[in-house]
Amino acid sequence: MRRELAAAGLAPPRQIGGTGERDEAHPLCLPDDAACAGSAYVLPSPEGASGLFGSRTVLRTVPAASDGAGEPLLPGEDSIPQMWVREWREYHTTTAQKVMEQAFRWGIKVRLSIDGEICDFIPEQLRGHPWRVAGGLMPAGTGQCEEAELAPGDWKEMKLLLPQELRNSSSA
Numbered sequence: 001m002r003r004e005l006a007a008a009g010l011a012p013p014r015q016i017g018g019t020g021e022r023d024e025a026h027p028l029c030l031p032d033d034a035a036c037a038g039s040a041y042v043l044p045s046p047e048g049a050s051g052l053f054g055s056r057t058v059l060r061t062v063p064a065a066s067d068g069a070g071e072p073l074l075p076g077e078d079s080i081p082q083m084w085v086r087e088w089r090e091y092h093t094t095t096a097q098k099v100m101e102q103a104f105r106w107g108i109k110v111r112l113s114i115d116g117e118i119c120d121f122i123p124e125q126l127r128g129h130p131w132r133v134a135g136g137l138m139p140a141g142t143g144q145c146e147e148a149e150l151a152p153g154d155w156k157e158m159k160l161l162l163p164q165e166l167r168n169s170s171s172a
Helices: 002-007 093-106
Strands: 109-114 117-127 132-139 146-150 157-161
Touching: 093 109, 093 117, 093 157, 117 146
Parallel strands: none
Antiparallel strands: 109 117, 109 157, 117 132, 132 146
16 A cells, blocks of 8 residues: 555655654644644645656546447347338237337337328327327427327338437437
8 A cells, every 4th residue: 555655746744743853844733733834745746746636647448339240239139020120011900019018028119001191100108908008209300399199000101210320329
């Protein structure tokens, strides 16, 4: 410990206590001592010093993360039917539920056709008996998001929208 403190210029004196005389190199100052009232501890100059506050800082770089080429962006992405991602189509009620549940698990958007209008939907909560999904509905071109609760019969065509990059969090 003393070696590390000495390297930083902060080592305590080797002899603690003393012979009863004051050591002028390392005076003992008590709170009520008038002789030491004007002296204050001064940090050593960082010029030429090394250590915590030294000027010879070693910068370490962090290796860049791999681009993940060939790796799926989302867990289990390779186990879902590719038509859910590639094809804009109408699905049976149970398949539509599975697609929406997968979007909910991954925290991604689903593109839907509701009453002839194309919308993006972000599922936030699944409800059962009868099955429904609540979340944010964004009509195309409006840039606005409104809360909605949908049943599988409320939309026609649908498609999962995979992100181009990994998302930061569920609130991204």
